[in-house]
Amino acid sequence: MADHAPALRTELYPETEPYEAGMLALDGLHHMYWEACGNPSGKPVVFLHGGPGAGASPAHRRFFDPKHYRIIIFDQRGAGRSTPLGELRDNTTPHLIADMETLRQHLNIERWLVFGGSWGSTLAIAYAEAHSHRCAGLILRGIFLCRKSEIDWFLYDLKNLFPEAWHTFAGVIPERERSDLLKAYYKRLTNPDPAIHMPAARAWGRYEGSCSTLLPSPETVAYFGGDVVALGLARIEAHYFTHDIFLPINSLLDYVSRIRSIPGVIVQGRYDAVCPMVSADDLRRAWPEAEYIIVPDAGHSAWEPGICKQLVAACEKFKHL
Numbered sequence: 001m002a003d004h005a006p007a008l009r010t011e012l013y014p015e016t017e018p019y020e021a022g023m024l025a026l027d028g029l030h031h032m033y034w035e036a037c038g039n040p041s042g043k044p045v046v047f048l049h050g051g052p053g054a055g056a057s058p059a060h061r062r063f064f065d066p067k068h069y070r071i072i073i074f075d076q077r078g079a080g081r082s083t084p085l086g087e088l089r090d091n092t093t094p095h096l097i098a099d100m101e102t103l104r105q106h107l108n109i110e111r112w113l114v115f116g117g118s119w120g121s122t123l124a125i126a127y128a129e130a131h132s133h134r135c136a137g138l139i140l141r142g143i144f145l146c147r148k149s150e151i152d153w154f155l156y157d158l159k160n161l162f163p164e165a166w167h168t169f170a171g172v173i174p175e176r177e178r179s180d181l182l183k184a185y186y187k188r189l190t191n192p193d194p195a196i197h198m199p200a201a202r203a204w205g206r207y208e209g210s211c212s213t214l215l216p217s218p219e220t221v222a223y224f225g226g227d228v229v230a231l232g233l234a235r236i237e238a239h240y241f242t243h244d245i246f247l248p249i250n251s252l253l254d255y256v257s258r259i260r261s262i263p264g265v266i267v268q269g270r271y272d273a274v275c276p277m278v279s280a281d282d283l284r285r286a287w288p289e290a291e292y293i294i295v296p297d298a299g300h301s302a303w304e305p306g307i308c309k310q311l312v313a314a315c316e317k318f319k320h321l
Contacts (some may be wrong), residue, residue: 053236055080205230
């Protein structure tokens, strides 16, 4: 009888602590928090958080086998533990791509596996298209290509699925300004007065958190609505959305030929309301070599049980490539 390959692990790994961490000076303004966990001699993998602006958390280390991987996690400009929090000056996608290269060189890494979900998938694709020879593979979740249709869906059309959350989100803005919610929110989020920008940030964060899971998750809403996550997330998302993520229109799909030789896995929740799966489908059609996994009973969040299992399994597969 033929031997069968052992089943891939799908459960999160136990909590682990960094063996090294630091603040990397990027310029005269921005300092970027980074940490390394797991095996210092292991296969390098870099985790790209969502948002933009959401920041990373200790739980994100748990997707990766700490005995096999050298796990690199960092907070992008203006997010999480990076400083200044919520800073928009010199904060663009090309800056974030350059920051990844600065970090890679600082850590003396030749090539790394790139793992990103939601906005992290956007940044992962943009980085890989700019530095394909530095990518050992791509693991992408909840695909966001940051096209106008996707931004309009988030700001307006989510009302069709989450009307209660949308009315609360829009209700922060006076009715006369609701025809352009992005402009109205951006004006408030960039106001220097915390009494003005923090209520707007909390409302934006709670809105995104409310729509991120298939079933209601008060924990997710509370996390997104917390002051640090909400301020970084809301202010930087509005900044990037206002400026079309500082990349040419549709460039991520237009240049996908640059990444087609990189091993890739795309994990997408069927009922992802924040990043509807039409974007994952468009990416899959442009990049047919990638493995495409649709989770039939999941929304957007990486912590949806089915998505979480598929992400761990994808990391396990890359251990053998």
